[in-house]
Amino acid sequence: MGDFRxxxxxxxxxxxxxxxxxxxxxxxxxxxICYVRENKRRVNRIGIVTGKKIGNAVKRxxxxxxxxxAFRLIExxxxxxxxxxxxxxxxxxxxxxELKTDKLYSLMNKLIIGKYGKKNEQK
RNA sequence: CAACUUUAUUGUGCGGUCGCGGGGGUAACACCGUGAGGAAAGUCCGAGCAUCGCAGAGCAGGAUAGCUGUUAACGGCAGCCGAAGGCGACUUCAGGGCAAGUGCAACAGAAAUAUACCGCAUUAUUUAUAGUGUAAGGGUGGAAAGGCGAGGUAAGAGCUCACCGUAGAACAGGUAACUGUUUCUAUCUGUAAACCCUAUCCGAUGCAACACCGAUUGGUUCCGUGGCAAAACCGUCUGCUCGGCGGUCACGGAUUAAGGUGGCUUGAUUUUUCCGGCGACGGAAAAAGUAGAUAGAUGAUCGCACACGACAGAACUCGGCUUACAGAUAAAGUUGCUUU
RNA sequence: GCCUCCUUAGUUCAAUGGAUAGAAUAAACCCCUCCUAAGGGUUAGAUGUGGGUUCGAUUCCCGCAGGGGGUG
Numbered sequence: 431m432g433d434f435r436x437x438x439x440x441x442x443x444x445x446x447x448x449x450x451x452x453x454x455x456x457x458x459x460x461x462x463i464c465y466v467r468e469n470k471r472r473v474n475r476i477g478i479v480t481g482k483k484i485g486n487a488v489k490r491x492x493x494x495x496x497x498x499x500a501f502r503l504i505e506x507x508x509x510x511x512x513x514x515x516x517x518x519x520x521x522x523x524x525x526x527x528e529l530k531t532d533k534l535y536s537l538m539n540k541l542i543i544g545k546y547g548k549k550n551e552q553k
Numbered sequence: 554c555a556a557c558u559u560u561a562u563u564g565u566g567c568g569g570u571c572g573c574g575g576g577g578g579u580a581a582c583a584c585c586g587u588g589a590g591g592a593a594a595g596u597c598c599g600a601g602c603a604u605c606g607c608a609g610a611g612c613a614g615g616a617u618a619g620c621u622g623u624u625a626a627c628g629g630c631a632g633c634c635g636a637a638g639g640c641g642a643c644u645u646c647a648g649g650g651c652a653a654g655u656g657c658a659a660c661a662g663a664a665a666u667a668u669a670c671c672g673c674a675u676u677a678u679u680u681a682u683a684g685u686g687u688a689a690g691g692g693u694g695g696a697a698a699g700g701c702g703a704g705g706u707a708a709g710a711g712c713u714c715a716c717c718g719u720a721g722a723a724c725a726g727g728u729a730a731c732u733g734u735u736u737c738u739a740u741c742u743g744u745a746a747a748c749c750c751u752a753u754c755c756g757a758u759g760c761a762a763c764a765c766c767g768a769u770u771g772g773u774u775c776c777g778u779g780g781c782a783a784a785a786c787c788g789u790c791u792g793c794u795c796g797g798c799g800g801u802c803a804c805g806g807a808u809u810a811a812g813g814u815g816g817c818u819u820g821a822u823u824u825u826u827c828c829g830g831c832g833a834c835g836g837a838a839a840a841a842g843u844a845g846a847u848a849g850a851u852g853a854u855c856g857c858a859c860a861c862g863a864c865a866g867a868a869c870u871c872g873g874c875u876u877a878c879a880g881a882u883a884a885a886g887u888u889g890c891u892u893u
Numbered sequence: 894g895c896c897u898c899c900u901u902a903g904u905u906c907a908a909u910g911g912a913u914a915g916a917a918u919a920a921a922c923c924c925c926u927c928c929u930a931a932g933g934g935u936u937a938g939a940u941g942u943g944g945g946u947u948c949g950a951u952u953c954c955c956g957c958a959g960g961g962g963g964u965g
């Protein structure tokens with residue numbers, strides 16, 4: 431499609447997932463695990479993994495939605511604060527299902543913006 | 554009022570803001586309208602739809618198992634019959650055939666489908682053995698020659714008789730399963746969720762099916778042309794057999810593989826009313842327009858109300874079954890207690 | 894999504910419908926040794942789960958639960 435209106439794009443291919451798992455930096459928290467790597471495209475990209483361990487289809491969907499919503503809120507902040515664009519892969523954990531988007535949002539703010547936002551300001 | 558039985562319905566609701574999938578709309582925005590379930594689940598049955606195979610023939614294999622009906626079909630459902638359980642409403646049942654044949658029945662017991670350990674009776678003799686007859690009594694076992702009484706007998710035995718059970722046949726009633734104050738007969742232990750027999754049904758594979766578009770290059774199959782060989786072997790045609798078909802190499806053409814589009818939602822549709830039927834269900838009329846994604850769409854937040862929200866998320870589509878489920882509501886019925 | 898197979902000691906496997914469900918190995922304790930290893934002895938199982946058929950199921954049948962494999 432390649433339209434510029436979309437703020438972020440999904441990662442779909444298995445190769446890219448494996449690449450990120452191997453070579454990305456990892457951020458671990460009780461709610462999720464995140465693999466990040468710089469990206470030479472114009473947009474941020476996101477992939478979400480919800481394994482079978484989390485539960486049934488409803489819980490997996492729930493985890494996916496919560497992460498996506500939190501990322502949607504954070505994404506514009508990232509764009510403002512940093513010139514680079516990144517690939518993210520979020521792996522959901524068992525506790526993700528019980529959390530609300532508020533908490534995830536504040537967590538992401540701390541971990542991701544705290545790390546990648548300020549780095550570039552210093553440069 | 555309490556304890557139950559059965560059936561049905563519902564599964565937080567309303568409004569605002571941001572965000573997501575499909576559709577309509579626009580030059581492009583804007584905007585409009587719409588968007589998970591009773592089980593969407595398990596994939597256990599039955600169909601539609603699609604492709605393959607269709608010169609067939611036989612065998613194997615699988616499924617079902619009271620009867621009648623219902624349906625597109627079913628192993629589902631409805632009504633009825635029989636058996637078991639419950640005081641009862643009612644619930645549960647793979648519920649054909651061991652009288653077609655074969656097999657199995659450990660241990661115990663004398664003996665497990667055919668026999669004589671003790672016992673009972675009799676014969677022979679050396680008075681304790683041997684032979685013969687016998688299933689009334691003994692103990693074993695889940696099961697011991699259908700049960701019990703009388704006659705009968707050397708002692709006994711369905712050997713005979715009465716009563717009762719089981720199975721089969723006849724007769725009567727019922728569409729049928731089946732039932733019976735009837736009659737006759739008897740190779741009368743259990744097991745077919747043991748092999749098997751009987752009746753009925755079944756070709757195979759599944760939307761990742763399948764159809765169309767598709768660059769270089771590679772592979773597969775088919776067609777055409779040319780060379781070499783024509784028995785056997787090998788391959789293929791549904792699992793097997795019979796039987797049928799096909800030789801191999803090179804070149805050219807078609808075909809196909811990442812991906813895309815269709816299949817993909819108007820269908821054995823849903824709701825209401827009337828008619829037929831005990832019921833499952835069928836018929837007629839009117840109205841509704843009802844998710845179609847392709848890494849896979851429903852979330853966040855604010856306000857109000859209460860019981861503070863269970864199980865759980867469509868992936869080709871339907872009809873069932875099974876399993877999970879916080880509660881709430883309604884209807885019909887049973888039993889017990891109290892009061893009148 | 895669809896199609897298939899499996900479930901027995903902690904682990905890897907046995908067991909024809911019939912006694913108290915075996916074997917190897919691991920674990921614990923004891924013996925042997927100056928000590929360790931090896932060797933010897935002893936010990937401990939709801940046959941995944943709920944029903945059914947049967948006199949009696951690990952075994953036969955049905956429903957759940959869990960796990961594995963194949964398929965673009």
